[in-house]
Amino acid sequence: MxxxxxxxxxxxxxxxxxxxxxxxxxxxxxxxxxxxxxxxxxxxxxxxxxxxxxxxxxxxxxxxxxxxxxxxxxxxxxxxxxxxxxxxxxxxxxxxxxxxxxxxxxxxxxxxxxxxxxxxAQRVLLRPVPRSAGPLQVAVSYTSAVAEARIGGDLYEVVASPHGVRVIVGDVQGKGLAAVETAALVLGAFREAAHDEPDLVALAARLERSVAREANGEKFVTVVLAEVRVEERAAVLLNCGHPAPMLVRSDGCVDFLRPPAYALPLGLGTHGGEPPRSYRVDFAPGDQLLFYTDGVTEARDADGTFFPLEERAGLLKSPEAEAAIEALREDVVRHARGPLHDDAAMLLLRYR
Structure with missing residues (x-):
């Protein structure tokens, strides 16, 4: 309504x-x-x-x-x-x-x-990200499934580190205060480790230790980490069980950056599985990287059809990154025709 x-x-x-x-x-x-x-x-x-x-x-x-x-x-x-x-x-x-x-x-x-x-709590946990970092424009959108709480288990952050602009977008298992607590734990560890760890593999390992130590196997967190290297016109990604980011090229071509192998979500490292492995993609002026949580792609209409994110990539053509991501958010809500059933977070990186 x-x-x-x-x-x-x-x-x-x-x-x-x-x-x-x-x-x-x-x-x-x-x-x-x-x-x-x-x-x-x-x-x-x-x-x-x-x-x-x-x-x-x-x-x-x-x-x-x-x-x-x-x-x-x-x-x-x-x-x-x-x-x-x-x-x-x-x-x-x-x-x-x-x-x-x-x-x-x-x-x-x-x-x-x-x-x-x-x-x-939202202003402390999900504090405003910088609107720009060098040649990058940054915009975020967060829609909580629990209207009374306005916050949930989705998380995001952008940090300008000595190793490049580092990004995290994640989704904590479950909802409510327990999910918010775990999200705060991950963000706190990321904000510190992003400046210290030399690469994303070491950064992911540090986050895994933090979640495993505090959650005791009762919670897990899917995350995607990114490091934008502006001088190399490239981005390095590491995916721990999270939906693949969407890359929109300057010519309008769309690609989902799926990893060679998904690592287990944070908190499940003791169960074995593929070790975290980073992978590199070209990221040049005019390109856009959209990170999102499954609340976006799993938003359904009255017929049970999932939100067609790839088909809606054209909504990101607006000159301003914030206007572009707001247009996409409104389209997700229109598609669902009502409150979303899961938290939905999006973070857009635009190479100007």
């Missing part, structure tokens, strides 16, 4: 109490006291409690009570058992609506507090 649709729904609900009381009034005046519509005036405060504040709900309740007294007098029911029953129903429903509004307000305040904390 879009923001406009949510706002439209709130407006409809806010008008509903008045509409319901007006309808009950018209029907009661038309049908007469024999039909017994008078207690339905309590629908006003009942619907008010669904969305309004407790003050607005109480105000609607007072209006409903006055309306009930007026209609009861008009119908000749004021002072009778039916009249008292109708007024009692209005008072009881109003009290219940006020209570519900108070409890809902407290929950909304707690949720707003959690969101602000999550946003602060």
């Amino acid at each position: 879009t923001t406009g649709e949510r706002e439209e729904g709130r407006v409809v609900l806010s008008c509903l109490p008045v509409v319901m009381m007006a309808v009950v009034t018209v029907v009661d005046l038309t049908a007469g006291p024999e039909v017994g519509f008078l207690p339905l005036v309590s629908l006003g405060p009942a619907f008010a409690g669904l969305i309004g504040t407790w003050r607005r709900t109480a105000l609607i309740g007072v209006v409903a009570l006055l309306l009930c007294v007026g209609l009861g007098a008009y119908d000749g029911l004021f002072g009778t058992r039916r009249g008292y029953t109708a007024m009692a129903s209005v008072v009881g429903v109003t009290a219940a609506g006020v209570t519900a509004a108070v409890m809902r307000g407290r929950r909304e305040a707690e949720l707003a507090s959690m969101r602000s904390i999550a946003e602060a």
Whole structure:
């Protein structure tokens, strides 16, 4: 549901109490006291409690009570058992609506507090990447599957190291706070090791030790590491079980940079498998490298069709890298026609 649709729904609900009381009034005046519509005036405060504040709900309740007294007098029911029953129903429903509004307000305040904390955690965990590094333009996009949290287990970082511009994009197994904790561990280790380790193989080994030591085999992280060597017009990649980055050449040709052999995700090194091996690709002016998590390629439409990333590579033609990746993100959301079922992170490197 879009923001406009949510706002439209709130407006409809806010008008509903008045509409319901007006309808009950018209029907009661038309049908007469024999039909017994008078207690339905309590629908006003009942619907008010669904969305309004407790003050607005109480105000609607007072209006409903006055309306009930007026209609009861008009119908000749004021002072009778039916009249008292109708007024009692209005008072009881109003009290219940006020209570519900108070409890809902407290929950909304707690949720707003959690969101602000999550946003602060996101700024620390996924701090803004540099918009440029030498001749490289950098842009990122992150869409969390958990709207209330706004953060999840996907991670990314760009570090200008003595060995070149180094990049990591990864996806932690699972969701929630445990995934965020593991993502913070990997990013912390990467930010330090990116300056120290001479090559990506040594960097991956250091990350593996960090994850294995802290996660105890209970978590694993798929990552792709990259080192852009501008003077050589090349990029060196190392893939640990992560989706292959997409390379868009200056002439529009698209290639997915699959490794000669995938290494196991971080945290599973004790299980054997292929050792991490780096591989080199040409990366020249005009080229673009898109790193992403599986939340992008596994986004499905109503028919279960996966997002066709290769077919959408043309969306990256915008002169500005940030506009290009935002256009691609919006296309992913349109394809899914609603909230994504998994976190989706993208990082674009553009060689200007």
